[in-house]
Amino acid sequence: MSKQEGGRDSFTNKFGVIAAAAGSAIGLGNIWRFPYVAGENGGGAFLLLYLLFILAIGVPVMLSELLIGRKAQLNIFGAFRKLAPGSYWPLVGMMGVGAAFMILSFYAVVAGWTLEYTFYAIGNQFAGESPEGIKAIFDELTTASWRPVVFMLLFMALSAFIVRSGVQKGIERYTKILMPLLLVILLGLIFRSLSLDGAMAGVDFLFRPDFSKVDTNTILEALGQAFFSLSLGMGVMATYGSYIKKKESLGKTAISVSLTDTFIAILAGLAIFPAVFSFGLEPGQGPGLVFITLPGIFNQMAGGYYFAIFFFVLLVIAALTSSISLLEVVVAYFVEELKMKRSTATWLAAGVMSALGVVCALNGAVFDFFDRTSSNILLPLGGLLIVLFVGWFLGKQVVRDELEADGRAAFYFRLFVPVIRVLAPIAIALVFLNGLGLLRF
Ligand code: PHE
Secondary structure, three states: OEEOOOOOEEOOOHHHHHHHHHHHHOOHHHHHHHHHHHHHOOOHHHHHHHHHHHHHHHHHHHHHHHHHHHHHOOOHHHHHHHHOOOOOOHHHHHHHHHHHHHHHHHHHHHHHHHHHHHHHHHOOOOOOOOHHHHHHHHHHHHHOOOHHHHHHHHHHHHHHHHHHOOHHHHHHHHHHHHHHHHHHHHHHHHHHHHOOOOOHHHHHHHHOOOHHHOOHHHHHHHHHHHHHHOOOOOOHHHHHHOOOOOOOOHHHHHHHHHHHHHHHHHHHHHHHHHHHHHOOOOOOOOOOHHHHHHHHHHHOOOOHHHHHHHHHHHHHHHHHHHHHHHHHHHHHHHHHHOOOOHHHHHHHHHHHHHHHHHHHHHOHHHHHHHHHHHHHHHHHHHHHHHHHHHHHHOOHHHHHHHHOOOOOOOOOHHHHHHHHHHHHHHHHHHHHHHHOOOOOO
8 A cells, every 4th residue: 555645545556456446346246146137137138238238338437437536536425526516416426325335234144144154164064965955054044033144244344344444455465366266266166067967058048148038127137237246336436546546547447347347257157057057946046046056066076175165265255355345435435524533434334234234134125125226226327427427527628637647548538438428328328217117128
């Protein structure tokens, strides 16, 4: 970590920036949420829509967010206040802070399951279990009254602990080494999954688009998943952008982070679906999908015992690098706008999120409501307002100067402007109208 001109902390170098932003993006969204939502929405056609949304909407929104943050050097609320004084724009920042509360509440529950799975793996409790047996363990784990709560709280405390001591130090140190390791284990899983009997049905499911399965909901879910997985629409990338030095290229950061994140999601799908079909499981069974499928693959692997432990530990860490980014949005806001001490801000935010998390852990309907509403509505709406702000309000020259602050010409500028002014807003609006049933296609 080093100090920036204004005395604000910043990431030490380009790798630090990308690692932190990728650390936020890569998480349970890729490994848990992508397979379960893709499974519910017919596989291949969903994947295609998801990829399209990442490129046409996700990358431009990410660039816009990074730009807002770095230009303003403030939290998401403060950034709008500074760049658009006396306007209603800061409300977009408020919405982001609200979304952070909502997301971390259910995210910590899933991370808690992951944490508990780590202990199960160490105790070798999945060994020899059939898929039905594993499902029974999962159902018991998620409905037992106190355990999901305890593990959720444990995870929240871990996140708060890291955020309290400053995000940059925490994130930079962990992500650099651990994310590549996660990739290696994922490759091992894919290898085993693909060699199971009947695995090809899963590959088909993921890569062969069946458009008869596409309905209004599929389109909205694909957009929501793109936003969720890239950590967009609620200020994470703006907050991290405020820690990026002027000499770094925002364009490169946005592209590398988006591509890496998407790559990991596809790998996760490639690890999960062949096994789902081989074990005769139902791809559309919901949030438990990955938790029921993975132990089955480990059971079939040479050295599966060790792989499983490694994998779940890494998944907890991947979840942590995402949860701290969510918490940081709120903490940066509390510290800079409400003038709280960093530690007070952290414990207050984590305390409120924990209370909401208890509700999510005990009530599946609330969990589901938080999960869908944040991804499918709040994040795309935030993204829509963010691109409109950068496209129409900030002024072309301001945008260009910020993109070129690293001293290099932003060759993509000519493309970027029409995309954030017109294409991305219209695309998001159409998906919304379609989702509300006001427009059918
Ligand atoms: N992108 C994170 C993941 O994939 C989740 C997240 C969503 C983080 C929104 C921050 C903001 O796990």
